[in-house]
Amino acid sequence: MKFDRQKSNVWYKMDLSAVVYPTLQRRDFSSVYRLSVVLKDKINPELLQKAVDITMERFPTYKVAIRKGVFWRYLEPNSRPGPFVQPDIKNPCMPMPFKSNNRYPVRFYYHEKRIAFEAHHSLGDGTGGMFLLQTLVAVYLRLLGNQVGTGGFVLDVNQKPDPEELEDAYIKYARANVCPKRGGERAYRVCGTKEPFYTLNIIDGVMSVSQIKNVAAKHQVTITEYLNAVLLYALMQKQENDKPYKLRPVKIAMPVNLRQFFPSKTLRNFITMVYPSIDPRLGEYSFDEIVSHVHYFMKYYINEKFLRGDITTNYATRKNPVLRVVPLFIKDIVVRKYYSMIQDRNSSAGLTNMGKIHVNDDMKPYIERFDIYMGQPFSSRTNCAVSSFNDTLTVNFASSIKETDVEMLFFRKLVKDGIHVKIESNR
Amino acid sequence: MSYCVNCGVELDASLKGCPLCGTPVYNPKEQKAEEMTFPKRRGEVEKISRRDQIVFVSVMILTIVVTCSLLNGLVYNSVWWSVPVNGILLVLWVFYIAAVLVDKITVYVMLAVDALAIGGYLYIISQLTKNDDWLTDVGLPILLVSFSLFELFIFLGRRLPFSMLAGTLYFFITVAVICVTIEICVDLHFGGEISLSWSAIVLTVCLIMSVMVAMTLMMGRLRASVSRRLHF
Numbered sequence: 001m002k003f004d005r006q007k008s009n010v011w012y013k014m015d016l017s018a019v020v021y022p023t024l025q026r027r028d029f030s031s032v033y034r035l036s037v038v039l040k041d042k043i044n045p046e047l048l049q050k051a052v053d054i055t056m057e058r059f060p061t062y063k064v065a066i067r068k069g070v071f072w073r074y075l076e077p078n079s080r081p082g083p084f085v086q087p088d089i090k091n092p093c094m095p096m097p098f099k100s101n102n103r104y105p106v107r108f109y110y111h112e113k114r115i116a117f118e119a120h121h122s123l124g125d126g127t128g129g130m131f132l133l134q135t136l137v138a139v140y141l142r143l144l145g146n147q148v149g150t151g152g153f154v155l156d157v158n159q160k161p162d163p164e165e166l167e168d169a170y171i172k173y174a175r176a177n178v179c180p181k182r183g184g185e186r187a188y189r190v191c192g193t194k195e196p197f198y199t200l201n202i203i204d205g206v207m208s209v210s211q212i213k214n215v216a217a218k219h220q221v222t223i224t225e226y227l228n229a230v231l232l233y234a235l236m237q238k239q240e241n242d243k244p245y246k247l248r249p250v251k252i253a254m255p256v257n258l259r260q261f262f263p264s265k266t267l268r269n270f271i272t273m274v275y276p277s278i279d280p281r282l283g284e285y286s287f288d289e290i291v292s293h294v295h296y297f298m299k300y301y302i303n304e305k306f307l308r309g310d311i312t313t314n315y316a317t318r319k320n321p322v323l324r325v326v327p328l329f330i331k332d333i334v335v336r337k338y339y340s341m342i343q344d345r346n347s348s349a350g351l352t353n354m355g356k357i358h359v360n361d362d363m364k365p366y367i368e369r370f371d372i373y374m375g376q377p378f379s380s381r382t383n384c385a386v387s388s389f390n391d392t393l394t395v396n397f398a399s400s401i402k403e404t405d406v407e408m409l410f411f412r413k414l415v416k417d418g419i420h421v422k423i424e425s426n427r
Numbered sequence: 428m429s430y431c432v433n434c435g436v437e438l439d440a441s442l443k444g445c446p447l448c449g450t451p452v453y454n455p456k457e458q459k460a461e462e463m464t465f466p467k468r469r470g471e472v473e474k475i476s477r478r479d480q481i482v483f484v485s486v487m488i489l490t491i492v493v494t495c496s497l498l499n500g501l502v503y504n505s506v507w508w509s510v511p512v513n514g515i516l517l518v519l520w521v522f523y524i525a526a527v528l529v530d531k532i533t534v535y536v537m538l539a540v541d542a543l544a545i546g547g548y549l550y551i552i553s554q555l556t557k558n559d560d561w562l563t564d565v566g567l568p569i570l571l572v573s574f575s576l577f578e579l580f581i582f583l584g585r586r587l588p589f590s591m592l593a594g595t596l597y598f599f600i601t602v603a604v605i606c607v608t609i610e611i612c613v614d615l616h617f618g619g620e621i622s623l624s625w626s627a628i629v630l631t632v633c634l635i636m637s638v639m640v641a642m643t644l645m646m647g648r649l650r651a652s653v654s655r656r657l658h659f
Contacts (some may be wrong), residue, residue, distance in 0.1 A: 089470030100473035109464045198471065203446050205436070408434060408447040415435040423431075425446035426440040426465040 012061055012075040013321055016170040016314055017269035018122040022066055022073050022098070022288045023335040024378060028197050030096040030373045033126060036109075036116035038368040043110040044144070051140035052108050058157045059132050060270055061166050062123050065103035071328055075123070078103055079192055085110055087260075090426050091200045093375035093398065096120055105256065108136075113368065115140070120268070126269035127257055127373060131155060134359065139198045141366055148362040169264040174315035176308045186345045187251035187277070188239045188246050192380040192401030200376055203407045204424040205395040206369075207358075207414070215417050219291045224353045225298055227386055227395070228252060228276050229291040234409035236280055236346045241405070251277035253347035257354075258311070261304045272310050274301050275347055295344075339378070349406065350374055350383040357389045364390075373398045380408050429454045439464050477527050488520045507555060514551050518544045534581055542574040564616035565609075572608040574599045596640040603633035 014022075021031035056063045064075040080102040088111030096105055096118075105120035117133045134153035141148045150156045163291050195201065209223075216226035234332045235250045256272040264270055278285050285293070300306075317323065323331070368390045374383035382399035397407045404427075411421050429452045431445035441464050443453040493512045499509035517613045521544035525537040532540075548569065553562040580597050587593065610626035623630070643649050 050648050088466045090466055091470055093477045094470050095472050097472060097475055099475045186579075198469065202465070262561060404447050411436055411447060414433050420437065421435075421444060422433075422437040422439065423442070425442060427446040 003038055005146050010060075010077050012064065012166065013168065014073055014075065014122060015168040015270075016174075016311070016318055017125070017271060019072060019318070020335060020339065021121040023332045024339055025098070025276060029094055029376055029378060030093075031048040031121040031408065032093045032096050032118050033093050033121060033129065034116055034118045034371075034373040034375065035126065035129050036371045036373075037133060037137055038115050038371070039113045039115065039137070039366055041366075043115060045087075045110055047143045048108070048110055048115065048140055051136055051143055052083065052085055052198055054139050055132065055136040058159075058161065058266065059130075059166045060157055060161055062106055062119065062122070062132055063359055064105070064123065066098045066120070066122055067106055068328060070302050071324060071326070071331075073122075073328065079249055080104070083108055087111065088116055089325070090195070091198050092116065092202070093118060093373055094198055095376075105181040121375075122271060122393065123424070124268045125255070125257070125271045127259060127270070128350065129359065130354070131267055134363070135398070138360075138363060141363065146243075146362075146366070149360060150356050150362045154360055164265040165267045167264070167266050168268065169258070169266040169270045170311050170315055172264070173258070173262045175311045175391060176312035178309065179316045180306075180309040181283045182310075182313065184346050185195065185249055187275075188235065188244075188248040188348045188405075189345065190235070190238060190348060190380065190381045190401070190406060191242065192399070192403045194380055195400050195402055199400060200306070200426075201399050201401070201404075202373065202426045203397045203404065204371065205397075205414070206422040206424065207393050207395070207419050209391045209393045211419050212393055212414075215419060221291055221295045222298075223388075224355070224386075225294050226291065227353065228254065228351060230292065230410055230413050231349060231351055231384060231406075232276065232278055232290050233285075233287050233413055234406050236278060236285065237409050238405050239280065247281050249277050249281070251275045251347045251349045255350075255352050256302055256307065258307060261307055274298075274305055344378050349381055351386070352384075353386040355386075355388065357387055359389065369394060371396055373419065376400055384410075441465070474530070481527060484523055485520065488516050492516055510555055511552060514548045520547050535578055538574060538577055538581070542570060545570055550565065561616060565612040567606070568610055568612050573605055576604055590644075592640055592644050596637055596644065599633040599637045599640065601638075603630045606630065606633075 011134055019316075060077060061075060063078055065078040065080075066257040067074055067076045083106050085108045088109040092109075095355040096107070098105065101107065107118040107122055109116040109118070115133070115137065117129060117136070119129050119132075131153050135155045135157065138148045139151070139157060148154070148183060212223055212226070216223050219226060221227075221229070231252055232250055239247065239250060252275065254274050254276060258264070258270045258272060260264075262270075274297075277293050278290055278293055326334075335358040352372070352374055354372055359367055367389065370387050370389050371394055372385040372387045373396050374385045377383045377397060377399060380401045381397075382397055382401070385396045385398075387394055387396075395410075397410075399407075411423065414421050428440070430436065431438060431448065433448045433450050434445055436445070436447065438445060438452060442452060495509040495512050499507065510518075522541055525540045527531070528538050549562055549566045549570070550559075553559040553566075580601060582592070585595060604605055606626040606629040607623065610623055611621050614621045614623075
């Protein structure tokens with residue numbers, strides 16, 4: 001085999017968000033998310049493997065291995081065999097040791113009509129993953145003999161990747177003149193019984209987009225704001241039922257897709273977190289008050305100015321010359337400690353909304369629905385991911401604890417508001 | 428289609444109960460689901476071969492052992508200083524190998540191998556000092572008691588429901604027994620008579636703490652209240 005010197009010199013720096021995720025790696029935890037699509041026909045594994053082989057070449061920042069340097073980790077192109085498709089498992093998003101799976105930090109599964117893609121968050125965020133998944137589905141459908149064009153989330157597999165797809169977009173936009181400080185009071189934490197190793201409990205709620213849109217419209221808010229309010233309401237009730245010694249604010253960690261505000265084609269991470277919250281110590285909140293509180297919070301914080309300030313603060317830490325020369329193993333210890341002591345305690349649950357998933361018209365007839373899982377939470381709590389396609393909205397809860405109180409309170413509130421919810425689960 | 432009578436949600440045909448509240452599904456007319464929404468197969472993380480790591484560590488330790496032996500034999504040869512140094516390196520190597528192989532051998536065997544390695548090291552030292560009284564009177568009894576307690580600790584931790592409180596209880600009992608054993612052995616070795624002094628204080632403190640923890644463990648309501656108040 002001819003040695004390709006030019007190819008061997010290629011490597012990618014971790015983006016600003018990606019540096020944190022490998023640090024949190026434990027024997028029983030990896031920052032892995034899952035995107036899956038349900039098609040109308042049963043999956044052919046041989047064709048799917050062919051489609052994966054073709055698609056992965058188009059996504060060089062996903063066909064990589066995570067390597068350790070002296071000061072930072074980095075991504076190195078991976079030419080080992082794989083990644084291979086495999087039958088789906090009951091416990092998705094299981095830990096992903098960097099040396100396993102021929103060093104590929106991605107996995108592909110199939111089950112009946114479903115194709116699932118799991119990736120380590122160091123490679124990219126949900127939007128980047130969605131580009132890969134939809135391109136894979138398009139290639140798979142073409143191999144089946146269907147006519148599927150490119151556009152939207154489907155990239156042309158015969159084209160070379162645009163350099164902008166591989167860039168760290170944070171650097172481009174972290175240009176605010178000031179680094180706003182962050183407040184970070186400890187939030188209420190769901191106290192649950194940890195499940196044994198390898199368990200990820202999933203509860204999916206499937207509902208109609210038009211129904212939930214009508215209910216949100218009655219409150220004069222968007223679907224995201226309404227669902228955030230319902231989750232805050234459920235967490236607030238859960239805290240009340242726990243009868244804790246001391247009440248704490250209830251906060252949700254919500255990733256915001258920065259591509260909506262800063263034009264970028266990047267397939268890597270380009271998100272930042274906002275924390276909608278309510279403080280029950282100030283008094284009793286009615287649901288309407290929570291909805292309106294969340295609505296104004298979103299209006300105030302989710303805009304180009306605030307988000308630019310936020311990413312500038314993040315980037316300033318990365319740029320700090322003292323931090324940069326600290327060896328990686330010390331950085332790992334400090335970051336892990338900081339995350340578990342401060343960052344993780346800063347929120348009661350996670351909620352991500354990928355919103356309406358756009359699918360190009362050629363592919364629409366073959367697709368039933370999409371599911372998104374935020375993966376295993378770092379601590380004993382629950383994570384929630386929302387997405388919609390056509391008139392189907394799915395709310396996917398994933399947790400590693402036995403209790404289902406938050407999910408129960410959440411879905412009961414939706415039912416009470418007149419929304420028909422269908423529940424699926426691996427419990 | 429079935430609905431949960433408590434939550435009001437529709438349940439997938441593959442579900443036997445409501446996953447939210449646990450209410451079982453009872454629908455005599457329900458058709459069996461043709462396909463499972465979630466697969467039954469349980470995934471397991473691929474095991475990583477540690478052969479390279481074992482070879483690297485073993486070669487490193489062997490190099491140090493050979494170098495020390497050569498230095499001791501050829502250059503600094505007034506005393507056999509390399510024996511305890513090489514001995515401790517070999518003990519560390521055994522610890523490392525046993526820990527790496529813990530998936531293949533059980534944790535009980537791992538501890539036994541560790542204890543044997545320490546016992547062997549103590550024996551070498553006793554031969555070097557040409558005095559084995561301390562070994563039979565103090566060294567081996569303390570090693571045996573510590574080893575048995577660790578084995579018991581792990582056995583209880585695995586067989587009984589383990590919690591922070593249970594762990595704390597085992598910890599206090601272990602500390603008390605080890606301290607008392609140390610003082611008894613030392614007393615017997617030097618004076619031939621047992622008179623507990625400092626270990627009696629440790630024993631008292633550990634006993635009080637153990638009783639408090641055991642009480643909390645036994646009283647469900649108290650335990651719930653403590654865990655609620657201490658949750659973080």
